[in-house]
Amino acid sequence: MKIHCLHLCNDFSGSMVHSNLYRSLACEIDQTVFFPIRREQQVKKAKDLASSSSLELVCSRKLSPLHRVFFRRKVSYLLKDLTPLLHQEQFDLVHATTLFSDGALAFKIFKAYKIPYIITVRATDMNLFLKYRKDLYGLAREIIKNAQQLVFISEALKSSFIRHLPKLKLGQEVQDKGIVVPNGIDPFWLDNIVLKKTLDPERFNLVYIGKFNENKNVLSLIKAVSDLRDKIPNLRLDLIGGGGSEEKEVLKLVQQLDYLSYQGAIYEKDHLKDRLRSADVFIMVSKSETFGLVYIEALTQGLPVIYTKNEGVDGMFDFDIGAHANAFSVASIAQAIHQVNKNYNDLDLTKINFKRFDWKEIRKVYLEIYQKAVGSHTSVSKQ
Numbered sequence: 001m002k003i004h005c006l007h008l009c010n011d012f013s014g015s016m017v018h019s020n021l022y023r024s025l026a027c028e029i030d031q032t033v034f035f036p037i038r039r040e041q042q043v044k045k046a047k048d049l050a051s052s053s054s055l056e057l058v059c060s061r062k063l064s065p066l067h068r069v070f071f072r073r074k075v076s077y078l079l080k081d082l083t084p085l086l087h088q089e090q091f092d093l094v095h096a097t098t099l100f101s102d103g104a105l106a107f108k109i110f111k112a113y114k115i116p117y118i119i120t121v122r123a124t125d126m127n128l129f130l131k132y133r134k135d136l137y138g139l140a141r142e143i144i145k146n147a148q149q150l151v152f153i154s155e156a157l158k159s160s161f162i163r164h165l166p167k168l169k170l171g172q173e174v175q176d177k178g179i180v181v182p183n184g185i186d187p188f189w190l191d192n193i194v195l196k197k198t199l200d201p202e203r204f205n206l207v208y209i210g211k212f213n214e215n216k217n218v219l220s221l222i223k224a225v226s227d228l229r230d231k232i233p234n235l236r237l238d239l240i241g242g243g244g245s246e247e248k249e250v251l252k253l254v255q256q257l258d259y260l261s262y263q264g265a266i267y268e269k270d271h272l273k274d275r276l277r278s279a280d281v282f283i284m285v286s287k288s289e290t291f292g293l294v295y296i297e298a299l300t301q302g303l304p305v306i307y308t309k310n311e312g313v314d315g316m317f318d319f320d321i322g323a324h325a326n327a328f329s330v331a332s333i334a335q336a337i338h339q340v341n342k343n344y345n346d347l348d349l350t351k352i353n354f355k356r357f358d359w360k361e362i363r364k365v366y367l368e369i370y371q372k373a374v375g376s377h378t379s380v381s382k383q
Contacts, residue, residue: 003370004030006091006115008102011035017183017293018097021366022055024184024359028367032056032089034082038063058085071136075104082109091115092374099125099150100136103143110146116373118149123290123311126160130167141168148373150178153291155315179369182316183291184359188269189300193354197302199280199344206237206337207279207303209272209294212251213244215287217327222253222260224333232341235259238279240266276301281340286311287327296357304347306336320347 005025009018012035022031037059060081067074086109094109094117096102101124106117129136144150152158158178165174206225210216218239225237239254240263254262266272276282282298282305289312295305296313304322307313309332314324323339326332340347355361 002028002030003092003374004032004090005093005095005370006085006089006109007031007033008094008096008105009033009035010098010101017291020184020359021362024363025366026055028363029370032058032085032091034058034060034078034085036060036063036078058082071100071104071133072139075108078105079108079112086113093117093370095370096120098122099140099143100129100133103147104139107139107143107146116148116376117146118151118369118373119143119147120151120153121157121161122153123157123288126157126164127288130164137168141170144168144170144174144177147177148376149369150174151369152178152180153183154312155180156310156312157290159315160310179365181362181365181369182296182357183293184362185293185296185300185357186269187358188273189297190354190358192273193300194277194302196348196350197280199341202234203280204232204235204341205279206235206281206283206306207240207276207298208237208283209240209266209298210284210286211241211244212239212247214246216244217285217287218250219246219253220327220330220333221283221285222250222257223330224337225259226257227330228334228337229259231338235337235341236261237283238263238275240264240272240275273301276303279303280344281306281322281337283337284308285325285327285333285336296354299349299352300354302349304340304344304349306333306340317352319351321349321352322347 007022012018012033022033025031033055060078063074067077094106094115096106096117096119099119099121103119109115110117152161158180162175208218208221212218222237225235228235236259238261242265251262254260263275266275276298280303282295282303284292284294285306285308289308292312295307298305299321306322307324308327309324323336325336
């Protein structure tokens with residue numbers, strides 16, 4: 001009999017990652033996705049994402065802005081919306097996509113219906129809730145203690161979580177519940193991997209892809225590039241993407257500085273592939289980053305990457321794939337750029353096993369996690 005999994009997905013309509021995972025699992029398990037609604041347009045986008053995934057979608061009533069502050073009230077509100085479904089369907093497992101927003105709801109379901117659950121821990125859990133919501137530490141402790149498994153998207157997130165264990169009054173034994181499972185990338189990139197590149201001494205082109213907001217830290221990146229022009233005169237930065245709170249300021253600098261170029265947003269994969277291949281290094285030093293699929297996409301095109309220390313892909317590989325930097329230090333970002341420029345031809349990206357980022361392989365890992373969680377809970381229940 002197939003496992004029937006209830007996915008609690010706080011950001012289903014905001015990220016392709018969740019629908020890609022559910023799509024990869026569609027032939028193996030039955031799946032229902034519950035997601036909260038903040039804006040009406042989320043419903044249409046969610047239906048579009050689920051259209052080819054054989055998913056049953058269930059949404060909440062529209063959340064109030066007050067629910068951002070009154071966390072426990074929000075959880076009770078969502079549980080009330082879920083109750084008819086829980087009475088109607090027989091679920092074997094709950095998968096919560098965040099420790100707090102979804103994990104609290106999974107814990108409530110477990111207490112009321114005895115359905116085991118697993119948790120995926122994300123950057124917002126570490127950098128928002130554990131940093132600013134000390135009033136929720138007791139709840140977090142109970143969520144973690146009762147979870148069957150904790151999934152981390154990266155080694156950096158797992159390390160960050162372990163550092164938080166003392167403040168949550170949890171022992172090292174919690175580490176036994178943790179497993180690192182990266183997100184997968186689109187098969188297009190796996191089908192178009194290029195071999196090692198060598199640096200042309202006449203150029204050094206950086207490329208950034210993403211939004212222009214405070215978290216993505218593009219203004220600091222531009223300042224670091226400007227500061228390095230004396231040491232690396234042929235240094236250029238190509239910006240792809242846009243939108244966000246700092247877009248106007250970024251585009252103003254593009255007009256003023258001839259070593260910056262702006263490509264706008266690029267959605268066509270072949271075009272984006274060509275832009276990556278025409279660059280030498282991918283750089284994105286976000287202040288907070290759960291994983292960052294674009295780093296892996298850039299690596300498939302032979303580009304070393306410059307990324308944030310203790311975030312995203314940091315610690316994911318046991319060999320150099322570029323350099324990390326402190327997102328809050330322009331000097332650190334500049335140093336990382338200089339380091340990659342100096343050591344470029346010594347970096348060997350051909351050692352990367354890209355198969356670990358294939359959704360087909362990731363599906364196998366999740367199936368094992370699900371089966372273990374359901375089996376362990378069933379064994380305990382029979383005792």
